[in-house]
Amino acid sequence: ELKVEQNPLFLSMQEGKNYTIYCNYSTTSDRLYWYRQDPGKSLESLFVLLSNGAVKQEGRLMASLDTKARLSTLHITAAVHDLSATYFCVVVGPGTASKLTFGTGTRLQVTL
Amino acid sequence: DAGVIQSPRHEVTEMGQEVTLRCKPISGHDYLFWYRQTMMRGLELLIYFNNNVPIDDSGMPEDRFSAKMPNASFSTLKIQPSEPRDSAVYFCASSSPGTANYGYTFGSGTRLTVV
Numbered sequence: 728e729l730k731v732e733q734n735p736l737f738l739s740m741q742e743g744k745n746y747t748i749y750c751n752y753s754t755t756s757d758r759l760y761w762y763r764q765d766p767g768k769s770l771e772s773l774f775v776l777l778s779n780g781a782v783k784q785e786g787r788l789m790a791s792l793d794t795k796a797r798l799s800t801l802h803i804t805a806a807v808h809d810l811s812a813t814y815f816c817v818v819v820g821p822g823t824a825s826k827l828t829f830g831t832g833t834r835l836q837v838t839l
Numbered sequence: 840d841a842g843v844i845q846s847p848r849h850e851v852t853e854m855g856q857e858v859t860l861r862c863k864p865i866s867g868h869d870y871l872f873w874y875r876q877t878m879m880r881g882l883e884l885l886i887y888f889n890n891n892v893p894i895d896d897s898g899m900p901e902d903r904f905s906a907k908m909p910n911a912s913f914s915t916l917k918i919q920p921s922e923p924r925d926s927a928v929y930f931c932a933s934s935s936p937g938t939a940n941y942g943y944t945f946g947s948g949t950r951l952t953v954v
Contacts, residue, residue, distance in 0.1 A: 760943070769930065770945040815882070826895060827872070827932075827943065829882040 729754050729820040731830040739836045740806050748833045750799040750816030759799050760817040760827070761790050770815065774801075806837045843946035845931050851952045857919040860949045863912055864933030868944075873906055873916050874930040876948075882930075888914065921953045 730753040740746050752759070761773040774783040776792035776799060783790050787810065789802045799816055816830035844863040852858050864871045872887040886896040891908045899906070903922070908914040918925055928950050934943040 769947045770932075772942055772944070775942070826884060826887060828884075831881055 729756075729818060729828045731816055731818050731828050733814075733816050733830040733833050735833060736831060737834045737836075739838060740803075741838055742807055743805050745805065746803050748801040748803075748814055748816075748835075750801070750818075750830055752797050752799075752816075752818045752828075754797075754820055756794065756797070757819045759792055759819070761788075761799075761801055762815040762817055764813045764815065764832070766812075773814075803835070806835075808837045808839065811835055811837045843931055843933050843944050845929075845946035845949050847949060848947060849950045849952075851954065852921055854922055854953055855920045856953075857917065858921045858925075858951060858953075860916040860929050860931075860951070862914045862916070862931030862946060864914070864931070865935075865944055866912065868933035868935040869911070870934045870936075871908060871914050872932040872934075872943075873914070874932065874945075875927045876930060877927045885916070885929075918951075921951075923953045926951055926953050 732751045734749050738746060759776045762770045763773050764770050774790040776790060779794040781792045787804045792799045801814060813832045813834045815832045817827050819827060843865055846861045850858060869890050870887060873885040874882050875885055876882045883898055885898045886906045887894055888908045891911060904918055906916045928948045930945050930948045932943050932945040
């Protein structure tokens with residue numbers, strides 16, 4: 728059974744600081760996604776990572792994938808309050824067609 | 840494109856009543872998923888369809904839950920009879936391998952409260 732673990736579960740950081748969220752998964756994956764969820768809202772796709780060494784950047788967020796280590800990171804640069812949300816790492820396992828397995832989520836709170 | 844459309848947005852019902860949640864996927868998407876989100880269990884996949892055919896329903900909690908997809912543009916998730924522990928946010932999502940970056944689009948969710 729594919730397991731996806733994120734850490735930390737909760738992150739409080741000051742504006743302007745940098746931090747990294749980690750995502751470990753237990754079996755080979757076809758692809759990996761990062762999603763954002765604001766309180767009471769739906770899930771918004773941020774990145775899809777398809778191959779080893781893939782790196783994607785959008786604004787202050789950068790995601791990377793190491794398939795050998797089964798590790799993905801979401802790096803936050805110079806955090807701003809608008810980044811406050813819950814971030815999910817989502818993995819598609821091999822042979823599971825399009826079945827998504829969600830991580831526990833990391834609740835990010837950016838304070839002034 | 841209007842995205843994935845779910846209805847109702849909120850549903851409050853009494854224990855024992857039947858509840859039907861509805862989803863309209865993005866046109867052209869051939870995969871449809873139903874997820875449930877709770878504080879205790881996070882996001883759980885309940886069932887997914889490919890070309891209107893159920894592929895994996897192993898996440899459906901019990902026989903009280905059923906899902907159908909009678910055509911490519913409509914799916915329902917039914918709970919009968921409903922129980923307080925079914926209270927959660929239910930999300931529908933759709934995707935297509937032909938979509939750029941294999942995107943998955945989620946609906947706005949239905950917040951179900953069973954009292």
